[in-house]
Amino acid sequence: MLNKLRSKLLESIRNKKLNVFGFFLLLSFLFLIIGKLSGKYTETVAFNVSFDKVPENKVLLEKKKQKINAVISSNGFNLLPLIFFNRPVKIDFESDLYYNEDHYSWIASKSSHKIKSMLGQKVEMLSVKPDTLNFYFETLDTKKVPIKLDANISYTVGYDVLEKLVVEPDSVTVIGPENIVNGIMELSTEPLALKDVNASFTMPISIKIPKMDGVLKLSTPKVTVSSEVVKFTEGAIEVPVTMINVPKSLTLNYFPKAVTVLYYVPLNRFNEIKASDFKVVCDYKEIAETEKNTMTPKLTSVPEAAKSTRIKQNKVEFIVVK
Known part of the structure; x- marks a missing residue:
């Protein structure tokens, strides 16, 4: 009955050629509708289904949406919003579904209270069909x-x-x-x-x-x-050269005694840089078995604030003093 009233009302509203007679006819029709809505009706309302708290590794296989049909009873004023503005029934994956071999089941008798709470206290729910809905989820x-x-x-x-x-x-x-x-x-x-x-x-x-x-x-x-982007500046500093792995039986005389280290540093930390923050070494072991008289200086320690560090001189000459 309510669905028929809704259809007639919408059809009347769409007619743009209402004359005075039509206006009063419509007004009479509205009073008729109000009178009808005051009566008690029993209707079947189909609710769509949506899911809540579905694990990320689960995906529903069915493409066709299943519906829950509720037979409800109340006056027309209470039923009309449910017919026009039908909300979906939210099924909680964790508490409303029961695993059964290869599928999950929703059982009306155990979850119908959620539909009742959606309807409100003034609407009586007479029955819910089907009594069971089965859903198939793939585990990813x-x-x-x-x-x-x-x-x-x-x-x-x-x-x-x-x-x-x-x-x-x-x-x-x-x-x-x-x-x-x-x-x-x-x-x-x-x-x-x-x-x-x-x-x-x-x-x-x-x-x-x-x-x-x-x-x-x-x-x-x-x-x-x-x-974090900041302004940088380039610096240069003289750092002493340290000889390592020189046999105790040898004495080396080398030049230069210090080398220039170039570095890139944030402008606001430029004054923090000191020569003692760097360490430059020449490793005698690298040329011990050769006839070379030069070694390559290497940076083994640099301050945390400095970046893109390099040594300006790439050779340190030496002679063995006997």
Whole structure:
């Protein structure tokens, strides 16, 4: 009955050629409807189904949506919203479904209280059909894989990243068929290209999802890339050369006694750098079995703030003093 009243009301509203007679006719019809809605009716309302708290590694196989049909009774005013604005019944995967061999079952007698709470106290629920709904879920494989950042970033002259780029999260969980998931060792981001960067930044970037058959989901579709960018300056400092692994029976005279170390450092930390923070060594063992009279100086210790360090001189000459 309510469905017929709804159809007549909508048909009358769509008619744009209402004259005065039609207006009063419509008004009379509205009073008739109000009178009808005051009566008590019994209707069958079909509710769609939606799922809540489904594990990430579960996917519903059925494409056709199942419905729950509830026979309800109340006056028309209470039933009308349920007919026009039908909400889905939420099925909690953890508490409303029961595993039965190869499928999960929803049993009306154990879960109908949720439908009652949706209807409200003024609507009586007489019955629910079907008494059981069966759902088939596929169990997918999961695997945690690292994220590889595909970035091409250039900085304004005099600026650089303070430390390495930070990607959060640095790994994601891949969910899909076992034969596909097992072949994924890492995932790349979409290309990130930035030019003339001179300030710190934080931005989201999407993860590339492999194009292959089958269901494939990620625990998160994006990662956040951040970088602290500061102004740098170049410095130069004289550092003494230390000879190592020289036999006690030998005395070496070498030149130069100190070398120039060039380094790149944040401008605000330039005054922190001292010669004692560096260590430059020449290893006699490297040339002991040769007739060379030069050694290559190497940096074995640098301050944490310095980056892109290098020694200006690439040779230290020596003679053996007997």
